[in-house]
Amino acid sequence: MTMSQPSVELTILMPCLNEAETLAVCIEKAQAFLAREGVEGEILIADNGSMDGSPEIALGLGARVVPVAVRGYGAALIGGIAAARGRYVVMGDADDSYDFSALEGILAKLREGNDLVMGNRFKGGIAEGAMPFLHRYLGNPVLSFLGRLFYRIPIGDFHCGLRGFRRAAMLDLGLSTPGMEFASEMVVKSGLRKFRIAEVPVTLSPDGRSRPPHLRTWRDGWRHLKFLLLYSPRWLFLLPGGLLFLVGCMAMFAIAFHWVSLDIHTMAYAGAAIVLGFQMLLLAAFTKLMGVRAGWLPATPRQQRWSSHLTLESCLVLGGAMFLAGLGLSMHALQLWASVDYGALDPRATMRWVVPSVTILALSGEIVMAGFFFEALRIPVRAAMVDEPEGA
Numbered sequence: 001m002t003m004s005q006p007s008v009e010l011t012i013l014m015p016c017l018n019e020a021e022t023l024a025v026c027i028e029k030a031q032a033f034l035a036r037e038g039v040e041g042e043i044l045i046a047d048n049g050s051m052d053g054s055p056e057i058a059l060g061l062g063a064r065v066v067p068v069a070v071r072g073y074g075a076a077l078i079g080g081i082a083a084a085r086g087r088y089v090v091m092g093d094a095d096d097s098y099d100f101s102a103l104e105g106i107l108a109k110l111r112e113g114n115d116l117v118m119g120n121r122f123k124g125g126i127a128e129g130a131m132p133f134l135h136r137y138l139g140n141p142v143l144s145f146l147g148r149l150f151y152r153i154p155i156g157d158f159h160c161g162l163r164g165f166r167r168a169a170m171l172d173l174g175l176s177t178p179g180m181e182f183a184s185e186m187v188v189k190s191g192l193r194k195f196r197i198a199e200v201p202v203t204l205s206p207d208g209r210s211r212p213p214h215l216r217t218w219r220d221g222w223r224h225l226k227f228l229l230l231y232s233p234r235w236l237f238l239l240p241g242g243l244l245f246l247v248g249c250m251a252m253f254a255i256a257f258h259w260v261s262l263d264i265h266t267m268a269y270a271g272a273a274i275v276l277g278f279q280m281l282l283l284a285a286f287t288k289l290m291g292v293r294a295g296w297l298p299a300t301p302r303q304q305r306w307s308s309h310l311t312l313e314s315c316l317v318l319g320g321a322m323f324l325a326g327l328g329l330s331m332h333a334l335q336l337w338a339s340v341d342y343g344a345l346d347p348r349a350t351m352r353w354v355v356p357s358v359t360i361l362a363l364s365g366e367i368v369m370a371g372f373f374f375e376a377l378r379i380p381v382r383a384a385m386v387d388e389p390e391g392a
Contacts, residue, residue: 006167010034010041010107011086014094015076020052022096022208027061030100037104045094046080048072054094074175074182081170090164095207097130098162105200106164115169115195118155118187119162124201131204132217139221143228147184150232153191155199159183159224162202169195174295180220181227188231192298231297233287241280248273252359256352264351271359278363282370285310289377307374315371319364326360329353 012030016023027043034041043063047055048071055065068079077091088110092098098119109117126136144158161183173189175182190197229236251270254260289307291297333353 006087007085008040008042009087010039011084011089011167012041012043012100012103013046013077013080013084013089013091014044015046015048015073015080015091016050016054016058016094017048017076018050018052018054018211019094019209020050020054020057021210023054023057023094024061025096025208026092026094026100027058027063030103031062033101033103036101037107039107042085044080044084046076046083048076070178072178072182073180074185075178077182078175078178081167081175084167086167088164089167089170090162092162093207095209097205097207099203099205102203103164105202106162109198109200110164110166112198113196114198115166116186116190116197117164118157118197118199119160119202120155120157120199121160121202121204122157123199124203126204127206129206134217139217143184143221143224146225146228147187150228150235151188151191153187153197155187155197157199158187160202165190177227179223181223184224184227188228189296192231230287231291233284233291233297237280237284237287241277241284243277244273245277245281248277252356256356264348264355267352267355271355274359275362275366278366282366285370286373286377289374293377293381310371310374312371312375315367315374319367319371322360322364322367326357326364329357329360333357 012034014023014026014030019026023045027045030043033039034043043058045055045058045063045065046068047058047065048068055067058065066079066083068076070079080091081089088107090103090106092100106117106119121131122140131140140157140159144156147153147158148155163186165186169190170186173186173193175185175189177185187197248270251262252267252274255262255264255267255270285307288297288303292299292303330353333350336350336353
């Protein structure tokens with residue numbers, strides 16, 4: 001799709017899939033705003049395959065329509081942003097739940113230099129029946145809290161559908177998710193890139209359609225949560241993995257040296273916690289490096305420093321040292337067996353050495369294999385070669 005150059009100040013963008021019941025009133029409100037405020041702008045409908053005459057309604061009212069073949073909320077908006085002619089874009093649903101005649105607060109924040117301006121329905125007001133109970137008191141608050149916690153973005157309503165942004169900034173982010181999680185992707189990537197983000201109160205009214213909304217509570221809520229987790233290896237892998245590894249190590253040492261009354265059965269669980277926690281730490285490193293390499297996570301000086309030490313050679317050295325340590329513990333357990341002429345043993349004594357030995361040996365193997373994977377992640381990616389015709 002052609003990336004048009006900005007020719008007006010503001011594009012009011014509405015994704016559309018069979019919105020004939022409410023599209024006209026949304027367009028008329030947007031036109032009233034542009035006329036009242038004297039804003040040079042356009043109204044753009046990103047049509048996602050409507051079969052109810054929505055494109056014809058939009059064209060009849062003077063709006064511009066761009067067809068987007070790929071289905072999905074995010075796909076429609078990505079196509080619309082690419083086709084927009086405005087320096088700024090304000091996007092909102094075409095179901096008459098948002099007031100397109102009251103966009104002055106968003107536009108003012110954009111003119112102040114913000115890259116992304118989010119609406120906040122909880123501050124502006126939610127009319128009775130406008131938001132389902134689960135969305136209002138569980139879904140949106142929980143997901144918004146997780147977004148603030150994971151990414152340190154001071155936004156109270158992560159999933160407000162009415163928002164504005166600099167078009168060039170959004171194009172630079174390379175937004176790609178086709179579904180409802182697009183709303184999260186825009187905010188998360190803006191936060192990771194340190195964009196200037198502001199928030200203004202907006203109102204939410206019951207939508208004017210007679211059919212059910214496209215949004216599916218549990219399916220789309222899970223897609224948002226999954227996106228928030230995958231883009232934060234710190235919270236998905238690093239912190240829980242580090243805690244699990246630390247607790248396992250503390251329990252292992254306490255049991256091995258009789259500091260607590262727990263026995264070898266608990267030590268076995270501690271060993272499993274250590275191995276699983278360590279695997280999660282490796283997954284955090286793998287995910288971060290893969291994200292940076294693919295461009296969906298930003299490279300930071302801290303990441304570059306620690307990743308420079310994760311070489312095959314350093315992993316071979318560390319893995320080898322741990323292998324020798326584990327082997328030494330195994331030899332000590334073998335000596336205990338030899339001391340009774342390889343006869344019956346008290347497992348409560350020997351397993352205090354065997355379980356740590358097996359755990360350390362397993363970790364040594366993981367470290368060595370991880371070293372090879374780190375090297376694989378550093379292999380340069382070549383663009384696909386296109387065969388030229390003979391004689392070219």
